[in-house]
Amino acid sequence: MRGHGGARLAVAWQAGGVSGPLDSHPDPSDSGDAWVYAPDGRQFWGTYGAAGLLAHDRTRGVLLQHRVEWSHFGGTWALPGGARHRGESAVDGAYREAAEEAGVPAEAVRPRFSAVTDLGFWSYTTVVGDVTTPFEPEITDPESLELRWVPIAEVDQLPLHPGFEQSWPALRAELERSETIVVDAANVVGARPDGWWKDRASAADRLLAVLERLAEEGLPAAALGLEHDHWWPRFRVVLEGAARAADTRDAQVPELTVVRAPGEGDEAIVHEVRELTARKPPHTVWTITSDRELRERVEAAGSRTLGSRWLWERIDALSG
Incomplete structure (x- = not known):
């Protein structure tokens, strides 16, 4: 390729x-x-x-x-x-x-x-x-x-x-449209019981590795409800707690940014959404989480939401 x-x-x-x-x-x-x-x-x-x-x-x-x-x-x-x-x-x-x-x-x-x-x-x-x-x-x-x-x-x-x-x-x-997907890494990793709780940093590493590929290869427009054929959104992945020790991959894939939350991950996610939606020209933001309270907060801040299952389906399709 x-x-x-x-x-x-x-x-x-x-x-x-x-x-x-x-x-x-x-x-x-x-x-x-x-x-x-x-x-x-x-x-x-x-x-x-x-x-x-x-x-x-x-x-x-x-x-x-x-x-x-x-x-x-x-x-x-x-x-x-x-x-x-x-x-x-x-x-x-x-x-x-x-x-x-x-x-x-x-x-x-x-x-x-x-x-x-x-x-x-x-x-x-x-x-x-x-x-x-x-x-x-x-x-x-x-x-x-x-x-x-x-x-x-x-x-x-x-x-x-x-x-x-x-x-x-x-x-x-x-032409002026920008797309960013903010990922609640803790919620996404926790949605699949593969032993992630034994080593949260390694679990975050695995998630970042597959998100690299997703950022590189993009998504069918239909997966995001967009027009045209294929889109390459940027990703911002929020890590909290022990997962913050995961390796950074920003330098390898500029389309993927790792955000290490200084405290609660939810607060960092809401902050990222507010910063992105305030940009000019307007910035379209999706937040990936299945946490009901967090979904309500980011939607109030201007983000669209998709569940963790949606992201896992996209990830599984990469190796399918």
């Missing part, structure tokens, strides 16, 4: 161009560089579908590509992107194409969510990512006339590729 900002991403392959199972590993020799034709004669590039990266820099805007005249819908502006290789995930395809066409360093953009336009016989996946390390794009192949950071308010003023023009309003509406 391809690393993006230190993350290992394993996103389900989105159907496009062919039917039937594909190889489990991408095949660079089968680039998918060919046209797919719709019943009405329209043509779409990419035997196995296509993908593009919408890199969002909160200061400069979004990175757009001015397409050369000889390309499909030449002269318009769109995202760096293109055909996916056989067996390649949409996320890997989007990052590869962005690197090939615009010199986008994979480690500089953290994926936030993906959106799929699926026509049945062909699909296009837009991967929306936050720029975590500023970079300057560079034209690295002959498909671009220009690469430009375009302020969000000015995107509509450009002649856009029809596909991007159609999807832009929905994508724009989500």
Whole structure:
């Protein structure tokens, strides 16, 4: 799997161009560089579908590509992107194409969510990512006339590729959205009787290890009741008591932050929720706990809630 900002991403392959199972590993020799034709004669590039990266820099805007005249819908502006290789995930395809066409360093953009336009016989996946390390794009192949950071308010003023023009309003509406999951580690660990009480620090270590993977691989949008296809929320895990001796993993996975409660874990969780929900632009927060009193407190502070069972189901799915 391809690393993006230190993350290992394993996103389900989105159907496009062919039917039937594909190889489990991408095949660079089968680039998918060919046209797919719709019943009405329209043509779409990419035997196995296509993908593009919408890199969002909160200061400069979004990175757009001015397409050369000889390309499909030449002269318009769109995202760096293109055909996916056989067996390649949409996320890997989007990052590869962005690197090939615009010199986008994979480690500089953290994926936030993906959106799929699926026509049945062909699909296009837009991967929306936050720029975590500023970079300057560079034209690295002959498909671009220009690469430009375009302020969000000015995107509509450009002649856009029809596909991007159609999807832009929905994508724009989500650009300022941030998602964080606050985890009541004591409640989650205590929900599964695996001997955790014998060594609470080790039990917390095990939880942090699987949450690393969850932070890296993200969640289906449906699991959070969100639009689009896939989301990569950030995690804040609150440890209390003996569990505070667990190893920190912040440096390994920036998307996961460990909070060591100085006292009661519930107080630290409520504090985290209040701090997150007060951020501008608005921050959507979920708190994972099955403690009824704590659920009422964080909901009053603006958090949505999910039970420990919900999280264990997501964790079990990683190894399933």
